[in-house]
Amino acid sequence: MDFGYTPGQEALRREVRAFIAEHITPEVIAEMEGHNEGLLGVTPGTSRGPAVHELFRKIYERGWRGISYPKEYGGQGGDRLSQYIVEEEFARANVAVGLTGTGAPAILAAGTEEQKRYYVPRLISGEFSFAQGYTEPRGGADLASLQCRAVRDGDEYVINGQKMYTSGAHYCTHLYLMARTDPDAPKHKGISVFVFPMDTPGITVRPLWTIQNDPKAPTRTTYGQSRTNETFFDDVRVPKTALLGKENEGWTVGTLGLNLDRVGAARYLISVLRDEDIINWVKENRFGGYSPADDPAIRDKLAELWIEAQVCRLMTMRSMAIVEHGGHFTYEGSAEKVWAPEHGVKTSEAITQMLGPYGQLLNGSPRAVEKGIFAHNLMGSFQSGINHGSTQVMRDQVARRGLGMPRGKKG
Secondary structure, eight states: OOSSSSHHOOOHHHHHHHHHHHHHHHHHHHHHHHHSOOOOOTTTTTSSSHHHHHHHHHHHTOOSSSSOOOGGGGGGOOHHHHHHHHHHHHHHBBBSSOOOSHHHHHHHHOOOOHHHHHHHHHHTTTTOOOEEEETTTTBSSSSGGOOOOOEEETTTEEEEEEEEEEEETTOOOOEEEEESSSSOTTTTTTTEEEEEEETTTTTTEEEEOOOTBTTTTTOOOOOOOOOEEEEEEEEEEEEEGGSSSSBBHHHHHHHHHHHHHHSHHHHHHHHHHHHHHHHHHHHHHBBBTGGGGHHHHHHHHHHHHHHHHHHHHHHHHHHHHOOOOOOOOHHHHHHHHHHHHHHHHHHHHHHHHHHGGGGGGGOOOTGGGGGGGGHHHHHHHGGGTTTTOHHHHHOOOOOOOOTOOOOOOOO
């Protein structure tokens, strides 16, 4: 198997790097920081300034969003590795061009032809953005325990309930919602998925401020959102065409969407950017007369972290290759979801040990290192083991689907 890049892919990487050097100007960077939502990568939906809008217009014109998506749905019909290269390079500049978390993979896999043609091109262009309505006060890691109801009424569904941690609901144009449509069915069987606009009457969004809000995490912080949301649905009426997939088969659609969201550079980049940040800082800085780069213990630890990051990178590429060639993608995304967050936690803790008290100073402290990004990363790193499926649940999926183990007994 050839693990190298083709000449065309190497040329693409050079082209993207040249574009970044030319177009991510001080004006764009200042606007990113001014509109910072603490996310890994500034996206079209979170940055409303003219300079960033113009940047994304140029990126879209070059076809760098949705490279691997079919041409009939607004993509380029290219390969996933080229998409990975583009996502990786832009992520280092704090610009998110991938479609992870947008709902596009699930719509492409389970949507009707009308839904694909309506939503996917607009998600690629950035005209539409999706918040996820999964978690509830009594249904987080055990997502199938959700209680939000959707009741059929003629050609509509009437939705009532509450969702927690609907990050982006205060600026996204649409919502990707899991709701219970058959309360008498087994809990995994009576769930359906709906997609509809956030301005539908009956939706109320309230802020939930995070630990990263005061002081606000600097741009590029992993899981540095200052705000998430709780969202309430009071007799929200959506047309039956908002149903994604078949009624009562939403568990399959929802888990498929989560699994496909793990196919891409985002999960790997969440971890590897932490490694790159501390490696670059160690090489370029000194504490008085002390050079961290000359310390053998620090050099050894950084080498160890870098090697582990490359394992995560290869796991990501394997997942992409499986999907690229039409393989059966099941437990691979779960394995990646375990490795990347736990490596990120390990990296954040190691950085704190390397920097000592300075590594614990937050943004705004006069002695904070790199605006406190390493301290803010440490606070956010533990969240990565919960988002999009807890690592404990992911381990169980690897055991059952990958290793052929029986389902664990309760009790």
